[in-house]
Every structure is written in structure tokens, then in C-alpha cells.
Amino acid sequence: MVEVGAYIPLGQRGVWSDVKPIAQDDGPNPIVPIMYSEEYRDAMDYFRAIAASGEKSERALELTETIIRLNPAHYTVWQYRMSTLLELKKDLEEELQLMNEFAVENLKSYQVWHHRLLLLTHISPQDPSSEIDYIHQALLPDPKNYHTWAYLHWLYSHFSTLGRVTDKQWKYEQRWCEEMLRVDGRNNSAWGWRWFLRVARPGAAASQADGVKEELNYTLEAIHLIPHNISAWNYLRGLLKHLKLPLTPLLPAILPYTARPSAQIPEVPSTFEFPLPSDPLPNDTPLPVPLALEYLGDSLIEQNQTIEAGEVFGELSMEYDRMRTGYWEFRRRECVEE
Amino acid sequence: MASSSSVVPKLNIPLHVKYIQNLDKKQDLAYHLTSHLRLNGIYWGLTALCIMGQHSALDREGVIEYTISCWDEEAGTFGPHPGHDGHILATLSAIQIMVIEDALDRVDIERVTKFLHSLINPDGAVSGDQWGESDTRFSYILLQSLALLGKLDTLSPETRENITQNIKGCMNFDGGFGTTPGAESHSGQVWVCTAALSILDREDLIDKDLLGAWLSERQLPNGGLNGRPEKLEDVCYSWWCAASLSIIGRLHWIDRDKLIAFILGAQDLEDGGIADRPGDWVDVFHTVFGVAGLSLLGYPGLQDIDPVYCMPAGLIASLGLRKPYITLPRLSSYPPPS
Numbered sequence: 001m002v003e004v005g006a007y008i009p010l011g012q013r014g015v016w017s018d019v020k021p022i023a024q025d026d027g028p029n030p031i032v033p034i035m036y037s038e039e040y041r042d043a044m045d046y047f048r049a050i051a052a053s054g055e056k057s058e059r060a061l062e063l064t065e066t067i068i069r070l071n072p073a074h075y076t077v078w079q080y081r082m083s084t085l086l087e088l089k090k091d092l093e094e095e096l097q098l099m100n101e102f103a104v105e106n107l108k109s110y111q112v113w114h115h116r117l118l119l120l121t122h123i124s125p126q127d128p129s130s131e132i133d134y135i136h137q138a139l140l141p142d143p144k145n146y147h148t149w150a151y152l153h154w155l156y157s158h159f160s161t162l163g164r165v166t167d168k169q170w171k172y173e174q175r176w177c178e179e180m181l182r183v184d185g186r187n188n189s190a191w192g193w194r195w196f197l198r199v200a201r202p203g204a205a206a207s208q209a210d211g212v213k214e215e216l217n218y219t220l221e222a223i224h225l226i227p228h229n230i231s232a233w234n235y236l237r238g239l240l241k242h243l244k245l246p247l248t249p250l251l252p253a254i255l256p257y258t259a260r261p262s263a264q265i266p267e268v269p270s271t272f273e274f275p276l277p278s279d280p281l282p283n284d285t286p287l288p289v290p291l292a293l294e295y296l297g298d299s300l301i302e303q304n305q306t307i308e309a310g311e312v313f314g315e316l317s318m319e320y321d322r323m324r325t326g327y328w329e330f331r332r333r334e335c336v337e338e
Numbered sequence: 339m340a341s342s343s344s345v346v347p348k349l350n351i352p353l354h355v356k357y358i359q360n361l362d363k364k365q366d367l368a369y370h371l372t373s374h375l376r377l378n379g380i381y382w383g384l385t386a387l388c389i390m391g392q393h394s395a396l397d398r399e400g401v402i403e404y405t406i407s408c409w410d411e412e413a414g415t416f417g418p419h420p421g422h423d424g425h426i427l428a429t430l431s432a433i434q435i436m437v438i439e440d441a442l443d444r445v446d447i448e449r450v451t452k453f454l455h456s457l458i459n460p461d462g463a464v465s466g467d468q469w470g471e472s473d474t475r476f477s478y479i480l481l482q483s484l485a486l487l488g489k490l491d492t493l494s495p496e497t498r499e500n501i502t503q504n505i506k507g508c509m510n511f512d513g514g515f516g517t518t519p520g521a522e523s524h525s526g527q528v529w530v531c532t533a534a535l536s537i538l539d540r541e542d543l544i545d546k547d548l549l550g551a552w553l554s555e556r557q558l559p560n561g562g563l564n565g566r567p568e569k570l571e572d573v574c575y576s577w578w579c580a581a582s583l584s585i586i587g588r589l590h591w592i593d594r595d596k597l598i599a600f601i602l603g604a605q606d607l608e609d610g611g612i613a614d615r616p617g618d619w620v621d622v623f624h625t626v627f628g629v630a631g632l633s634l635l636g637y638p639g640l641q642d643i644d645p646v647y648c649m650p651a652g653l654i655a656s657l658g659l660r661k662p663y664i665t666l667p668r669l670s671s672y673p674p675p676s
Contacts, residue, residue: 038388047423075467076423114471144569150521157520188567188620192522195511200520228566230555326591330547 007039010046021045022052043067051080056087065098070107072102082118092123103138113147115153128159129169136176143180149189153196160201173197183220191231199242212243212263220253220275227257227281233291247299250274254299256281257292260317290321297331310335347597349637354625357610358383361622371451373614377408378479379622381431383440387628387649389633389641402441402597405432414449426457426466430479433486434649435674437657442487451489454480463518473517474508477501478530481537485659490537496508498538505531506543513548514566525556525565525578532585533646536661541585550588553579562615563595571612573604573624575663576631581645584634584663594635594666595673601628636666 003151010016011265011313023045023227043066050060056284064081067074079178085095096119102112121133135152139145156173174197180190198206219239222232252268256277259265268276281287310332317328361383379515380401410417413424416432422521436442446492457465457480463475464476481501484490491502506529507519513532514523528549554578556563563579576597583589597599604624611620612628630648633640642651646661654660 016411075425081466100657101426109470117471146517146522150517153518154518175481186568188524188569192516192520194511196520199511234512234552234567242511323557323559323593323596324554324591327551330588330591 007042016046019046019049020047040067040070043070047077047080054235054307055280056084060084061090062087068111069102071133075111077222078111078115079279081283082115086122086200087296092119095119101156108147109145113151120155121158122161124202127163128164131155132169138178140276143184143187144189144208146189146319149193156196166314169195176278181222185226186229186231188231192304195235195238199239206239206243212245215239217275220250224253224275224277225282225287227277227289227292230291233295237295247295248302251296251299253277254292254295256291258296260274260288260315260320272319294331295322299333301335304337339533341541346602346673347348347605349602349629349632349639350605350607350610351390351392351639353607353610353612354605354612354629355387355390355395357606357620357625358387358397359608375429377405377428377431377435378418379418380404382626383624384435385643385648385650386622389440389626389643391639391641396438401435402433402439402444402480405435406444408432413453414446415453416450419465423467424453426454426464426476426479426483429453430483433483434647437486438649438653445487447487447489451484451487451492454483458501461498462497462502462504464501464504464633474515474527474534475517475530477505478534478537481534481586485537486647486657490641500536502535502540502543505534505538509543513545514529523552523566525553525563525582527642528553529578529582532582536585536646536663539625539661541662544586546586546588550586550591551641552581553588554591555593557597561593561598561600563597565590571600571630573601574614574627576601577627577634577648580631580634581648584645584665585661587662589634589662589664589666598632598635598637598672601632604628634665636668638669638672640668642668 045061047063047067061084061278064077067077099112099116131156138148156165177190177194177197180187198204206215219232219236223229252272253274253276255265292311297309297312300312313328313332313335317325317332320329355549365377376495384396384401408428410415410424416428417424418428436445437500459465459472461470461588464480465472508515508524511514512523515527516522516524532544535543556575558564558571559572563575564571564574580589580658583591604613611623613620614624629640630643633643634645644651644654644662648652
């Protein structure tokens with residue numbers, strides 16, 4: 001009679017009766033001896049035995065699942081599982097479903113993602129959209145997960161190289177990315193993804209003239225929604241630099257954020273064609289916005305007004321962004337030494 | 339629990355030394371689940387002790403014997419624990435430990451070099467193992483491992499260039515670096531990429547002003563540093579960010595005193611160790627990176643740490659491996675007299 005819930009050692013289960021388990025060797029005089037739970041220790045003892053004999057069987061597969069459920073980071077066991085799956089010619093779509101379960105049960109590690117990547121490489125679907133949809137879903141409760149975003153990037157890179165990503169899919173992905181940013185404009189991962197979709201990937205829209213204006217508009221609108229959004233400012237500065245565009249033409253959209261006692265904000269020229277800040281500014285927008293002052297300083301340098309630029313950096317150093325005094329002093333001194 | 343008091347405590351070196359010495363006496367379940375990190379853990383503990391001037395607090399012969407017992411004869415390199423497959427992550431930790439303990443003569447350098455070379459892909463990316471997951475962490479590990487073994491010159495000029503270009507391909511529009519081309523900039527990846535480029539003598543490829551500005555922006559009002567915009571501060575970024583800034587010569591672009599206060603506030607002043615932020619549980623990972631960050635910032639009573647290798651600076655210099663970097667002057671007392 002077995003007590004309900006008690007762990008039954010593998011050695012007492014008929015299916016393992018022919019295997020002699022190999023116990024953990026912690027090396028001579030272990031500096032860091034390890035206390036194992038009975039279940040984990042038992043499973044690992046049998047894993048060592050089958051790994052030593054190279055057994056690739058159903059029970060081996062089950063054993064690897066037991067172990068990785070207890071320890072999702074054990075890469076040796078993941079690798080053994082993968083080679084067993086391939087050896088047994090198992091249905092890899094089913095394995096993908098299992099990985100979906102793992103995710104729901106919050107079993108996370110580099111290895112879960114890499115295993116998924118290998119599965120998709122082997123399955124090699126003609127249409128990757130169901131996997132893309134799955135990743136989109138996975139990002140909902142965890143919208144900044146670095147591994148998930150890197151995996152999404154790999155998915156698109158890998159399958160577009162195989163010619164399996166349609167124009168429609170790219171457009172859909174852009175809309176999805178914009179929705180992520182609508183939900184949280186400060187999601188830096190989503191901004192990085194937009195860069196790939198709109199600027200960096202082969203055939204990206206922002207490499208054409210129309211695409212450039214659209215991109216600048218989008219970024220400025222984002223800043224106007226959340227004036228202190230570091231990601232949006234970094235994106236704007238990155239765009240201008242990448243496309244080799246000057247800062248000064250956009251200045252009227254930036255100046256309202258530089259409002260401070262020492263400066264008068266000029267009128268916006270009637271010919272200005274880019275989105276302007278809302279009037280009034282969004283609630284709790286502390287002024288001035290340091291990133292806007294940096295933009296102003298760099299624009300002044302562009303216009304050869306280095307003395308005025310130095311003064312702006314001086315204000316940032318002394319007053320408006322004192323945490324980064326070291327950086328602003330560097331910028332100020334550069335202007336003075338010009 | 340780490341202290342979250344508003345009075346900044348001093349660094350309690352004797353307590354942290356005892357914490358590290360007692361790591362192997364833990365009896366909890368979580369400990370065995372991290373056997374895949376065991377060798378890394380010893381490197382972290384040993385390095386922290388070196389920074390605190392207590393190198394001999396761990397028994398040298400014991401450390402060496404354990405490291406040697408992690409040798410994987412089939413792979414021709416080290417695994418993280420006896421019986422685990424050889425892996426690049428364990429390889430670097432093993433080499434670092436053996437160099438610190440002056441026992442490199444007990445390592446089969448030729449075989450390890452061969453293993454390292456086997457991980458280099460034709461496009462210059464570096465894999466973690468034969469299953470191919472590539473990541474700029476591995477590029478850095480490969481380069482540091484070869485450098486410490488005195489085998490950097492076994493890289494052909496073509497391979498060296500491929501590795502260099504692959505790392506450069508991971509540079510983003512904000513000046514930072516990710517795990518793979520196009521992946522989001524992240525402080526941890528910034529460190530491995532800047533350190534790798536430094537070892538390659540190609541730090542000229544880094545936009546130091548842009549990256550320095552991005553890194554200085556990681557500092558939050560509470561003085562701690564984060565890994566990317568809009569994420570939480572964490573003591574380990576005191577190392578990833580500060581070491582990066584040190585390598586690119588811009589460590590003075592963050593607020594030294596605020597960061598020191600943040601790290602000191604994350605100490606557990608009862609049982610020793612440092613946590614990821616004040617109030618959380620400690621671990622050896624955050625302990626080493628906390629004291630390493632303090633060392634770079636000039637906190638008194640600590641030994642110099644090399645930001646490229648995260649190893650004792652004197653040792654690296656004596657091996658002729660030192661690359662250019664700056665650190666803040668070593669203070670004689672803290673807080674400094676006003």
C-alpha cells in the first residue's frame with residue numbers, strides 16, 4: 001500500500017528495473033557539496049546511466065522531461081532530449097505544444113527558447129504565422145522579456161531568408177508593434193523592434209523618402225504623448241543620425257520642451273510641417289525636458305553657435321540633469337574648446 | 339535580508355568574507371538546482387575575496403581540485419560541475435580560477451584551445467556548444483579564455499576580423515550592444531562587447547560618446563543602474579555599466595556617490611552578502627559585482643579590479659594583458675572628507 005502523494009523511486013518502478021543508476025560524483029573533497037531532493041537525485045542517477053549507454057528511447061524521453069520540469073536550465077539534458085526526439089522521429093509539433101505548456105507553467109530559461117528555436121528550424125513551416133502569433137501572445141503578460149523579443153527577431157530573420165514572410169505579414173507585424181507601443185510607449189524592446197521593421201531590415205520603408213517623413217512624424221507624436229520618454233528620444237536621434245539628417249529643421253517641435261526661465265520660446269514658423277507638441281502639454285510634464293535641451297544644444301552646434309550650445313550644456317550640468325554632471329561638463333567643455 | 343535603512347552603512351568586508359566561505363554549507367533545494375552554475379559560483383566567490391583582499395579565505399588546493407574534477411574528457415574542456423558536459427560558460431570560469439590560483443600548468447591548454455576554436459562559426463558568431471546558440475557573451479568568453487591561455491594568436495587574421503565584425507554587427511542605433519544583430523541594447527551585452535572589442539584592440543569601433551551617454555542614462559534617481567530604459571535598477575549593473583564606462587574612459591559620467599550609496603544599501607548586515615537591490619535576498623553573483631563596482635568607483639580598502647577581464651588588476655597587468663581603461667581614484671576613507 002503506497003501512501004498517496006509519496007514519491008516512488010525509479011528503482012521501484014518496473015520500467016527501470018534493467019538499469020543500474022550512476023550516482024552523483026561531487027569530486028574529491030567537495031568544496032560545494034550539494035543536497036538534492038530525492039526525486040531530482042533519483043532522476044539524475046538514471047539519466048547518467050542512459051546517457052552513458054547512449055539510450056534513445058521513450059523512457060529516456062520521459063526522464064528528460066521529468067528533469068527539465070524540475071530544472072529548466074540543465075542544458076545537457078535539453079540537448080539529450082533534442083537528439084532523442086530526432087532519433088525517435090517524434091512529432092515535433094507535439095513537442096512545441098509541450099513547450100507551450102512549459103511557458104504557461106512559468107518554466108523559463110535560455111534553454112527553453114533555444115529548444116524552441118531548434119524545433120522551428122526542424123519543423124520549418126511554410127507559413128510561420130502561427131508561431132509568430134504564439135510569441136505575440138507570450139509577450140502580453142511579459143512585454144519586455146529579452147529572450148522572447150530576441151526569438152521573435154530570429155523567427156522573422158530566419159523565415160524571411162527562406163522567403164516565407166509576405167508583405168502582408170510585415171505590415172501586420174508593424175501594426176502589432178504599434179499596438180504594443182500604444183499600450184506602453186516606454187517599452188524599449190518594442191522601439192528596438194520598430195527599428196528593425198522600419199529601418200534596418202532589407203527593404204525597410206524608412207530607406208525611401210515617404211517612409212522617412214512617416215517615421216519622423218511617428219516618433220515626434222510619441223514624444224508629444226510622453227515628453228520624458230527616453231526610448232522615443234533615442235529613436236529620434238538614432239534616426240536622424242542613421243539617415244544623415246540635420247536636427248535644426250525639427251527644432252520648432254522640440255523647443256516647447258526647453259521652456260525655462262533663461263529662454264524665450266520663439267513662434268513656430270507657419271511653414272513648419274511636422275507634428276507639434278500638444279497645447280497644453282500632457283499633465284505632469286516637468287519642464288525643461290533634459291533630452292530636449294540636449295537636442296537644442298546639438299542643434300546649436302549644427303548652426304555653429306557653439307557658445308550658446310555650451311551654455312545649454314552648462315544649464316544641464318548645473319541645474320536640469322545634475323545626476324549626469326560628468327557627461328554635461330564634457331559636452332560643455334567641447335563647445336568652449338572649439 | 340539586505341538593509342533598506344536610509345543611513346548608508348560602510349562595506350562590511352569580514353562579514354562578506356564569512357558569507358562566501360559559508361556558501362558550501364547551505365542545505366537548501368535551490369542550491370542543487372544551480373549545479374549548472376557551480377564553477378561560475380566559485381569564480382564569483384573567489385574574485386570577490388580577491389577584491390576584498392582575502393584571496394586565501396578559500397582553500398587553494400580544494401579550489402584547484404574541484405576545478406580539475408569538472409574536466410570533461412570527451413569534450414576536452416570544463417563543465418560546470420563533475421559529470422556535466424563541457425561548456426563555454428564553465429570554460430572561462432575554470433581558466434580564470436586556475437589563473438588566479440596560479441595553477442594553469444594543470445590545465446590541458448591545447449585541448450581547451452581546440453574546444454574554443456570549434457565554437458567559432460564562419461560568420462564570426464560564437465556558439466555556446468555544438469547545438470549552436472550564439473550570443474555575444476560567448477564571443478567575449480572565447481576571447482578572454484584565449485587571452486588568459488596565451489593563445490589569442492591562434493586566431494587567424496581572417497577569423498579575428500569575422501569575430502570583430504560580428505560584434506560590430508550587434509551595435510544598435512543607440513550606441514549599445516545586444517546578444518545578436520538587431521537585438522535590443524542591454525547593459526550586460528554592452529559590457530561583453532566593449533570588453534571583447536578591447537581585447538581585440540578594436541575599441542575604435544565603439545561610438546564612445548554615444549554609448550557613454552546611453553550608459554550614464556542607466557542611473558536612476560535612487561542611484562542604482564538599470565540594464566535598459568524603463569527597467570529596474572540592479573546591483574549587478576553596477577558592474578556591467580560601470581566597467582563599460584571604465585573601458586571607454588567615461589566612468590565619471592555617472593554619479594559616484596549615489597551609486598556607492600545604492601550598492602552599500604544592498605548589503606545584508608546580519609549574514610553578509612549583497613543583493614540585487616536594498617531589501618532583497620543576497621547571492622554570490624550580486625556580491626561579486628557589488629564589490630567589483632565599488633572597487634572601480636574608488637571605495638577605500640579594496641583591491642583594484644580589471645574592468646575588461648573582471649579579474650585582479652595586478653594579476654592581469656603581470657600577465658601583460660592589460661588594456662586601456664580608467665577607474666576613479668582610490669579614496670582613503672568613505673564618505674570622503676568634505
